[in-house]
Amino acid sequence: MRARTSIASGLGRRLVVGTPFFWLVVFFLAPFAIVFGISLSRSRFGVPPYEPLWQNGALAARLDNYAFLLDDPLYLTALLNSLEIAALSAAICLVLGYPIALGVARAPKSWRAPLLLAVILPFWTSFLIRVYAWTGLLKKEGLINDALIWLGLAAEPIQMLQTDFAVHLGIVYSYLPFMVLPLYASLERQDMSLLEAASDLGARPWRAFLTITLPLSLPGALAGFLLVFIPAVGEFVIPELLGDAGTAMIGKVLWTEFFNNRDWPLAAALAITVLTLIVAPLAWLEHLRLKRSEASQ
Amino acid sequence: MTGPAAKQPLDDRPAALILEGVTRRFGATVAVDAVDLTVRSGELFSLLGASGCGKTTLLRMIAGFEIPNSGRVLIDGQDVTHAPPYERPVNMVFQSYALFPHMTVAQNVAYGLKQTGMARSERDDRVQEVLALVELDSFGRRRPDQLSGGQRQRVALARALAKRPKILLLDEPLGALDRKLRERTQFELVNLQERIGTTFILVTHDQEEAMTMSDRIAIMQGGHILQIGPPREVYEYPTSRTVADFIGAANLLEGTVASVEGRSAEIRLQATGGAAMAESDIPLKTGDAVTVMVRPEKIQAHRASTGAANELSGTVIDIAYLGDLSIYHVQIADGVRVQVAIANRRHADEAPFTWDDAVFLSWHPGDGVILIT
Ligand SMILES: Nc1ncnc2c1ncn2[C@@H]1O[C@H](COP(=O)(O)OP(=O)(O)OP(=O)(O)O)[C@@H](O)[C@H]1O
Ligand SMILES: [Mg+2]
Numbered sequence: 169m170r171a172r173t174s175i176a177s178g179l180g181r182r183l184v185v186g187t188p189f190f191w192l193v194v195f196f197l198a199p200f201a202i203v204f205g206i207s208l209s210r211s212r213f214g215v216p217p218y219e220p221l222w223q224n225g226a227l228a229a230r231l232d233n234y235a236f237l238l239d240d241p242l243y244l245t246a247l248l249n250s251l252e253i254a255a256l257s258a259a260i261c262l263v264l265g266y267p268i269a270l271g272v273a274r275a276p277k278s279w280r281a282p283l284l285l286a287v288i289l290p291f292w293t294s295f296l297i298r299v300y301a302w303t304g305l306l307k308k309e310g311l312i313n314d315a316l317i318w319l320g321l322a323a324e325p326i327q328m329l330q331t332d333f334a335v336h337l338g339i340v341y342s343y344l345p346f347m348v349l350p351l352y353a354s355l356e357r358q359d360m361s362l363l364e365a366a367s368d369l370g371a372r373p374w375r376a377f378l379t380i381t382l383p384l385s386l387p388g389a390l391a392g393f394l395l396v397f398i399p400a401v402g403e404f405v406i407p408e409l410l411g412d413a414g415t416a417m418i419g420k421v422l423w424t425e426f427f428n429n430r431d432w433p434l435a436a437a438l439a440i441t442v443l444t445l446i447v448a449p450l451a452w453l454e455h456l457r458l459k460r461s462e463a464s465q
Numbered sequence: 466m467t468g469p470a471a472k473q474p475l476d477d478r479p480a481a482l483i484l485e486g487v488t489r490r491f492g493a494t495v496a497v498d499a500v501d502l503t504v505r506s507g508e509l510f511s512l513l514g515a516s517g518c519g520k521t522t523l524l525r526m527i528a529g530f531e532i533p534n535s536g537r538v539l540i541d542g543q544d545v546t547h548a549p550p551y552e553r554p555v556n557m558v559f560q561s562y563a564l565f566p567h568m569t570v571a572q573n574v575a576y577g578l579k580q581t582g583m584a585r586s587e588r589d590d591r592v593q594e595v596l597a598l599v600e601l602d603s604f605g606r607r608r609p610d611q612l613s614g615g616q617r618q619r620v621a622l623a624r625a626l627a628k629r630p631k632i633l634l635l636d637e638p639l640g641a642l643d644r645k646l647r648e649r650t651q652f653e654l655v656n657l658q659e660r661i662g663t664t665f666i667l668v669t670h671d672q673e674e675a676m677t678m679s680d681r682i683a684i685m686q687g688g689h690i691l692q693i694g695p696p697r698e699v700y701e702y703p704t705s706r707t708v709a710d711f712i713g714a715a716n717l718l719e720g721t722v723a724s725v726e727g728r729s730a731e732i733r734l735q736a737t738g739g740a741a742m743a744e745s746d747i748p749l750k751t752g753d754a755v756t757v758m759v760r761p762e763k764i765q766a767h768r769a770s771t772g773a774a775n776e777l778s779g780t781v782i783d784i785a786y787l788g789d790l791s792i793y794h795v796q797i798a799d800g801v802r803v804q805v806a807i808a809n810r811r812h813a814d815e816a817p818f819t820w821d822d823a824v825f826l827s828w829h830p831g832d833g834v835i836l837i838t
Contacts, residue, residue, distance in 0.1 A: 364530055365563035367550040369577030369628065379576075383567050 200443075207233055207436035218432045233437035243438065246416040247445070253332065253407075253417065254400035257339035258347075261396045262389060264340065265347035269388075270381075272348075273355035280356070287348050299338055299409050306334055306410070330412035338406040343399065347392035354388025355381070398446060418442055475680065478505040480542075481632055481664040482527065487536035489522050496522040498688035499536065504632070509658050509665045511675040514685035515711070520668040521560075523685075524634050527666065528557050541631050551580070556625035557634040560641075562617050564609040570620050571596070571605035577628040595623040598657065615646050622654075632664045639674065651678050672712050676700070684708050700760075706836055709758045714792075716761065716803045717836075722753040729830050731774075732757050736801040742775040743833025756836040761792060761806035763832035766817070766824045773827040777803065781822045791816065795824055 208229040209218045221228055237243045272283045290298060305311050308325040316322040328334055358381065366376035404419035411417070418438070425435040482504040489497040497519045504510045512520045525531040526538060529550035538546045545553050556577065565573050571592050578588045596602050599619040609617055618638060625633055638654075639647045655678050658665050669675050675682045676696040683693045684707075692699055692708045703709035706717055718741065720732040728744045732755060743757045770776060782802070783794035786809075793805045803826060807817065818824060 359561070359563065361559050361561055361563040362565060364550070365557075365559060365565070365624075366576070367530075368528060368555075368557045369624070370551045370580035371576075372551055375580065380565060 200440075203436045204440055206432055207440050209433050211431045211433050216432070217430050233434045234441070236434060237437055237441060242416065243418075243421065246418045246421045247442065249416055250401045250403075250418040253335060253339070254397050254403070257336050257343070257400050258393045258396040260336065260340050261344050261347040262393060265344055265351055265392060266385075266389070268344075269348045269351035269355055273352050273358075284349075284352065287352075288345050291345065295342065296405060299342065299406055302334070302338055302341070302410060303329055306337075329410060332411065332415060334410035335407050335415060335417075338410045339396075339400050339403060342406065343396040346395040346399075350391040350395065351385060351388045354385045354391075358384055394450065401446060402442065475505050475508060478507060480504065481506040481508070481540070482666070483537075483539040484523075484527075485537040485539070487523070487526060487533045487538060489519075489526060489531055490534050495688050497526065497533075500688075500690055502683065502690065502693070504664060504666060506664055507662050508680045509655065509667065509678060511667045511669055511679040511682045512685055513669055513672060513675040513682050513711075516670060518685045519688040520670070520685055521636055524557070524636055524666065524668050527632070528555055528634055529553050554631040555634055556628055556630040557636065558618075558621045558625045558638045560636045560638070562609075562621040562641075564617060564620055564624070566609055568608075569605065570601065570607050570609070570612070573609070573620060574605075574624045574627050577624065581628070591627060595627045598626065598661075599623045614641055615650065618642065618650065622657075626661070626663070630663065632666060635665060635667045637668055637670070639669075639671075647674075654678065676712070684711060686711075702834060703758065703836070706756055706758075709834070709836065714761050714804055714806075716759045716764070718757045718759070718801075718803075720755060720757060722749050722751050722755060724751060725749050730835060732835070734777075736798040737777060739777065740775060741777070741833060742830035743835045744831050745835035747835070747837060749835065753837070758834045758836055759803075759828050759832060761804040762790075764803065764805045764826050764828050766793065766795070766805050766807065766826055768818075768822070768824065770825045771827060775827055775830065775833070777826045779803065779824060779826065781818050781820055781824060784816070784818075784820065793818060793824075795826060797826070 205221055206218055208231070209221055210230065210232070211218050219228065268287065272280055272287070275283055303310075306329040307313070308327070308329070310329075312328065313322070313325040316326065317324070362380050362384075363376050366380050367373070371379065402419045402422075403417060404423050407415050407417040407420050408423075411420075422435055422438050422442075425431050425438060480503050482502070484500055484502040487497060487500045487502075488495065500523060512523060514520050522531060526533050527540075529545070529548060529552075532547060536546070537544055540554060565576065568576070574592045574595055575588055578591060583591070592605070593602065596605060599622055601616060601619055601623065604612065604616065604620075609620065612620065618641070622638070639650055642650060651674060654665075667675075667678065679696060681693060681695055682699055684691045684699060686707055692704050694702075699708060700712050703712065703715075709715040709717065718732075718734050718736060720734040720741065723731045723733045723740065725731075728746065729742060730745065730749050732741045732743055733739075734741050734757070741757050743759075745755075749755070770778070777795075777797045779795040779797035781793050782796045785792040785794075788809070790806050790808045793807065795803045795805055797803055805824075805826060809816075
């Protein structure tokens, strides 16, 4: 009897652990390997538009594409630009999202579900349509400029569309829920008796917030920051629709290499580089965190 | 045990806390109903009552987490009814301890001192001092999740004591500890309280805990205080059936006053029609409906009638063996049982009575307490 349950639970455990593992291999590792393979080859006219890696029974891998990426400053500039825009947008999301998350978390229990629903409501329409709608608001003869002129706040239309401002606005608008949700989760979980204890020990509400609520919500803030930052780095639609032609974000450069220049190997090398640059530091951070929590055990 | 006799008499000491007609309502529920209470400086005072009787609400009004709908709260003579918690000279040990998980033990203890802007060196000394007081000197650098339940309880205590509050409030501070540790901690708390002399107000639903620890106990029910007094007084002279029933075991026998002679009276019992002797400070007159309360350990059981004035006869129908003593359930009339506690001085197999034995029960007239029904 004992042996049977342990075999059954062993199988069950393997299934439970195996499912995400399987998912990772099929939908992440395998595509990654394919893209990595392409990045080592050379582009050509034809289908597919790159040379096979195996030629005449020998491996024809080359690192030319990576070397080219380092050579042309366009790519580095685009990457740095993307990191900067993504970081600033994520920071703005944090500043805007924190009060929202705190407000929802501290609202009466029956209010929380409807308020959360309101936060994720925009997801019910297409991302593309929502971003496109901003062009109607921001353009020279758009709603915002009309309103500013009518109110006498501006003499003539302000150039808002096709600026970095519009790109930031688009990212903050689109990704704010990704900041609010993890923040809400960590704030809602907080034990309210901790704030009472702080107050009991002489801390005014503002100090109690700074010394208790804020530090305890840092993991949520970090999670939210990454959830905004990572997709924003590779964002293509928003700079394409709202930014100007000069805004070189890495996602746009990638798109150009892939679809306009049809240089699959170079685009693949770029994708691998960006992925590595983002994942490596995160993996290292996670490693540090794990080591610290093990040390404290 | 605390010896109130060894201290300055309670009544001579200044009041640390005065509650005047304090009421707190939550919607339709009246959690605390017009409570008047005075706690003397240096007293270890317990609020005892069943779940939901308003103990926590009362404590939270003293701490400042709840504002009374009416009435006044005075701490050390100052009206603090509407003062926020951070301005009151009281500190609280929370039932869940509420230790800050992202701070070390020392940082937890120092938290309150930091809010007062105390100099760093003085603060460090004070933290060491209170940690030593709860015997956790070497645990300052640990985090709360690296401590046992008992150690956490002591950190919560140290944190609340660090600011040297006028009153320390404790909400079921031992509720999360296992029985052995709880008993040991009860004595440690009492010793600590005697050494530092701070006023303690303790909330508990455990009557044994209240009895062993307190100078005085307030028994609460439905938002009211039923009786206040030292443990011995509330045990020996309860003023109501509820208190008698709540503190320890009690035999409650209904009857009417047959005759009165000074403090003592003869009661005709409803159950048996026989007579019972008991005493009361309340003026009684013949015909009053009353209840006689006798504690199980105050009753003597004999095989033969002793001819005492207040004697009941009955049959043993149940025996509960508790180790140190046995409780004999004696049926004296249809559906009316009396519990008798007899110490097991010899082996249980030499018990004085067994099932279906006929027994005669009697008690000293002074051990019967008359309660007005
Ligand atoms: N914040 C609140 N909102 C509504 N009702 C409350 C609130 N706090 C307490 N009550 C009600 O007031 C009454 C007294 O509650 P309280 O917590 O003071 O009881 P207690 O004696 O501490 O009980 P326990 O021993 O279970 O802790 C209960 O009926 C409770 O439901
Ligand atoms: Mg309570």
